[in-house]
Amino acid sequence: MAGSAHQGDPRTTLEFLLREQPRTYDEVVRDFGRLASDLGEDVTLSTRHLRRLASGERTNTTPVMRRVLQAMFGRPLEELLAPWDGVLPAATAGSTGLVLATGQPTADKELIEMAARRAKSFALTAGQTDLTTDVLEQVHEDVQRLATDYPQRPLTELLPDLFTTQDTLFTLLEQQRRPSQARQLYFLAGVTGGLLAKASHDLADPYAALTQARTAFVCADSADHNGLRAWIRGIQSLVSYWAGRTRESVKYAQSGMEFAPNSTASVWLPVSEARAWAALGNANATRAAIERAEAAWDSVQEDEVDELGGLCTFGRTRQIYYAAEALSLLPSQTTAAADYAARAVDAYEDTNSPEWAFGDQAGSRSALAITRIRAGELEGAAEAVSPMLQLLPEQRINGIIHCAQRIHRALGESPLAEAGGELQEQIEAFTRTPLKSLPS
Structure with a gap:
């Protein structure tokens, strides 16, 4: 049951309802996402946000989140967040029953979802030599959903769809297509390959990550899309940086600038270069790269990659986080790093922001x-x-584990080492169960 670990009476009506149904908070959040999609609402809800709403610690929500919560539970939000008084009012008409219903077997829902996937697969690969607009729109929508979900949802929830989408695109490309359609498919295959490169990195497999990225770059070449070429170079720089191949990371970031005159990759690439220079101990090159990233905003115009959103675009909040992380690696830049880190932590407190990402939020806190x-x-x-x-554990991706280890190392090398023993033990316990250790 959601919230079963809590002791005592429920603090809100929402917490009571969550305890009464046989789902974890993570499962409820997934149901929320599905319902939002069904309702045509563009909103996500994190497990942390749900816990804070249920406990009464947080009451602010966006109008769109309020609509989905009310549809999900069949009650006004004010009633859901009211202190629990032991009396459950009748549900309003129109409730979806996703959380409260007890008569809809999970197996039926899984069968329906499986049938929908099979129907989509048939529509995409039914031997058509000329793809319809509907088919191309469906694949584009699938890739866009994966891009926007990636920074905000656990990788374990996304991997099956990532694999399926890449397989579908490769299957479609193995058949002869009109040049305009082939270009669209190569573009989407390149984006999907980039997402899978990031997924491989998050699972601490840099070899697989760079293999996916190289294939994605081939797709970008086939699509002749400079924005995609630049974005893939950003992925390659990221993977190399976390793998400790810092000079390679610098080269990928610099190489990508050839293709990124206006997209947000023109900000991402220099600030990625800054992180790598910082890891190499070069403070002057780090500050120069951070300044180039800031100056790039003057000419940014979103391109086709940026329009996908999520991991495919680079916003100011991520720029601030990258600068904080880079400067935190340089003891001489501690004051500037603290300023950037505090700003990044504040920005990532808004879990409703399209830029919110649990990995970058953790990285910002690590730098601070x-x-x-x-x-x-x-x-x-x-x-x-x-x-x-x-x-x-399913959120403990490779980068987060590295950030935790950096804190552990910084503490051990500081005059606080003896007094910080308890914090070091907590970090050690945290890093013992990374995402890569979970059963598949």
Whole structure:
């Protein structure tokens, strides 16, 4: 049951309803996402946000989130968030029953979803030599959904659809297509390959990540799409950076600038270069790259990759986080790093923002914790890192594990080492169960 770990009476009506049904918070959040999609609403809900709503710690929601929650539970949001008084009012008409209904077997829903996937597969691969607009729109929609979901949902929820989508695109490309359709399919295959490169990196497999990225770049060449070429170079720079291949990361970032005159990749690439220079200990090159990234905003115009959203575009919040992380690697830049990190942490507090990403949020907190360790603020460092250490194993992607290890190392090398033993133990416990260790 959702919330079963809590003791005592429910704090809100919502918490009571969640305890009464046989689903975890993560499953409820997935149902929320499906319902939002069915209703045509563009909104996501994180597990953390749901927990805070249920506990009464948070009451603010966007209008679109309010509509989906009310449809999901069949009750006004004010009633859901009201303190629990032991009396459950009658549900309003029109409730979907996704959470409250007990007479709809899960197996039936799975069969329906499986039938829908099979129908879509047939429509996409039924031997058509000339694809219809509907087919191309369907594949584009699938790729866009994966791009927007990627930064905000656990990878385990997305991998099956990533695999299926890539397989579908490769199957479609193996048949002869009109040049305009082939170009669209290569573009979408390149984006999907980039997402799978990121997925491989998140699972701590840089070899598979760079293999996917190289294939994605071939697709970008076949589509003759400079924005996609630049974005893939950004993925390659990211993978190389976290794999410790920092000079290679610099080269990928610099190479990508050849293709990124106006898209948001023109910001991503120099600030990615900055992280790699910082890892190499070059403070001057780091600051210069950060300044180039900031200046690039003056000429940014969104392209076809940016329009997909999510992981495919690079916003100001991510830029601030990247700068914070880069500068946090350089002891001489601690003051500037602390400023950037504080701004990034504040920006990522808004879980309703399209730019919100649990991985980047954790990275921002890691950078802030490191700057506080250098300032001798053990309690401040523990406070900064605490939310990160509460992430579930399925959210402990490769980059987050590396960030936690950096905090551990910074603490061990500081005068706070002895006093920070408890925090180091918490980090060690956290890193013992990364995403890559979970059963597939």
